[in-house]
Structure formats: C-alpha cells, structure tokens
Amino acid sequence: MRGPAKGRSSKEKTAPGAAPGLRARKRQETREKLTRAAMALFLERGFEATTLDDIVAAADISRRTFFHYFASKEDVVFAWQEEASAALIAAVAARPAGESMLAAAENAIIAMAGQLDPAEVVALARLKQDNPALQARDQLKYEKLERTLADALLRRTGNKTDKMQARLVAMIATGAMRVGGELWAAEGARETPELLARRMFAAIRAMFE
Numbered sequence: 001m002r003g004p005a006k007g008r009s010s011k012e013k014t015a016p017g018a019a020p021g022l023r024a025r026k027r028q029e030t031r032e033k034l035t036r037a038a039m040a041l042f043l044e045r046g047f048e049a050t051t052l053d054d055i056v057a058a059a060d061i062s063r064r065t066f067f068h069y070f071a072s073k074e075d076v077v078f079a080w081q082e083e084a085s086a087a088l089i090a091a092v093a094a095r096p097a098g099e100s101m102l103a104a105a106e107n108a109i110i111a112m113a114g115q116l117d118p119a120e121v122v123a124l125a126r127l128k129q130d131n132p133a134l135q136a137r138d139q140l141k142y143e144k145l146e147r148t149l150a151d152a153l154l155r156r157t158g159n160k161t162d163k164m165q166a167r168l169v170a171m172i173a174t175g176a177m178r179v180g181g182e183l184w185a186a187e188g189a190r191e192t193p194e195l196l197a198r199r200m201f202a203a204i205r206a207m208f209e
Contacts, residue, residue: 031069031079034059038076043123047073047131077127078137085145088112092152101153101165105173106201113193121193125185146174176200 037059041050052073056066070076091108099107128134150170154163180200184191191199 030061030065034061034066034069035076035080035083038073039080042073042077042127043120047077047127047134074133074137077124077134078141081138081141084112085141085148088145089148089152092149093156095156097156101156101162101169102172102204104153104156105149105169106197109173109177110194110197110201113197116193118189118193121181122185122189125181129185142174142178146170149173172204176204 034055038050038055041054041058045054050073052063052066055073055076056063059066070079088108091111092104095104095108128138146167147170150163150166153169154160154166157166177200180196184193184196
C-alpha cells in the first residue's frame with residue numbers, strides 16, 4: 001500500500017512546480033520569437049517603415065498577443081538591447097576573481113564584441129540615428145547599463161568601500177561603448193567590433209599612463 005501511495009505523492013508534489021516552469025518557457029519562447037521577427041524587419045525595412053501588422057504577421061501572432069509582451073515598437077528594440085546588456089553583465093561576473101575592475105570590464109566587452117554581427121550593429125545604429133524616440137531610449141539604456149555594471153563590478157570584490165571605483169569604471173566603460181560605437185558607425189564600420197573594443201580600451205589606458 002505504501003509503495004503506490006508514495007509514487008502518487010511524488011507526482012502530486014512535482015506537477016505543480018512543472019506547470020509554471022512550462023508556462024514561463026513558452027512565454028519566453030514567444031517573446032524571443034517576436035523580438036527576432038521585429039528586429040529582422042527593422043533592420044531590413046527600417047523602423048518607421050515597419051508596421052505593427054508586419055511584425056505580428058512575421059511572428060505569426062495576433063496584435064493582442066503582441067501587446068501582452070510589448071507596449072510599442074520602441075519597446076521591442078529596447079528589450080533586444082537589454083538582452084545584450086544582460087549577457088555583458090553575466091560575462092563580467094564570469095571573469096577571474098584576480099582581475100581588476102577595469103580589466104574585467106574590458107575583457108568582458110571585448111568578448112561580447114567578438115560575437116556581434118558588424119552589419120547588424122551598423123543597421124541598428126542607423127535605426128537609432130533616424131528616430132528620436134529610439135535615441136532617447138538608447139540614452140536610458142546606457143544609464144541603466146552603467147548602474148548595473150557598477151553593481152556587478154562591486155559584487156566581484158565583495159567590498160562595499162570600492163563603490164566609487166566600481167561606478168567610475170562603469171562610467172568609463174559604458175561611455176567608451178557609446179562614443180566608440182557612434183564613431184565606428186559614422187566612419188563606415190571599417191574594423192570589427194572586437195578590434196574597436198580593443199582600440200577603445202587601449203586609448204583609455206594610454207590616458208592614465
């Protein structure tokens with residue numbers, strides 16, 4: 001009697017936890033599918049030329065479903081950028097404990113830059129350049145990334161007295177990403193994002209020598 005009862009009890013305990021996990025994965029998959037479809041259209045046609053109907057048709061969802069995930073087209077671009085920011089923060093956290101804050105930020109950014117598609121980066125820069133709303137959101141993105149990066153750098157040290165250093169390094173790193181990216185796109189993207197990142201940090205280090 002106790003054998004079968006134990007088996008039923010185990011199923012009863014695991015089933016409730018499994019359902020929310022499945023729902024969360026489905027929601028994440030739909031969000032990613034929607035983001036990929038929208039970004040592909042933005043990069044191909046331009047932000048203004050892409051309509052909401054174009055996006056939902058490409059993602060094979062309804063307009064109502066779109067608004068379950070995003071309030072506007074601008075939010076899709078912002079979400080795509082937030083994913084990249086989250087990956088950068090994870091890369092910083094994974095750097096060796098012995099690295100300085102600046103070295104951790106530098107190496108994480110260089111590693112992330114090596115994974116970027118130059119054509120996609122240029123297209124995204126042009127999207128933002130031609131749209132004031134996206135420019136404003138881009139500024140907010142860098143402000144948020146600076147705070148998040150500072151927190152990630154501070155957590156690596158485990159020493160709250162390093163807060164000023166963490167904020168300064170985060171400010172330098174995000175500023176370099178913004179300025180370097182703008183110049184890189186304006187100059188025709190003649191080098192890879194990885195080489196640009198290396199050149200940026202070489203310039204930063206040269207200023208302190």
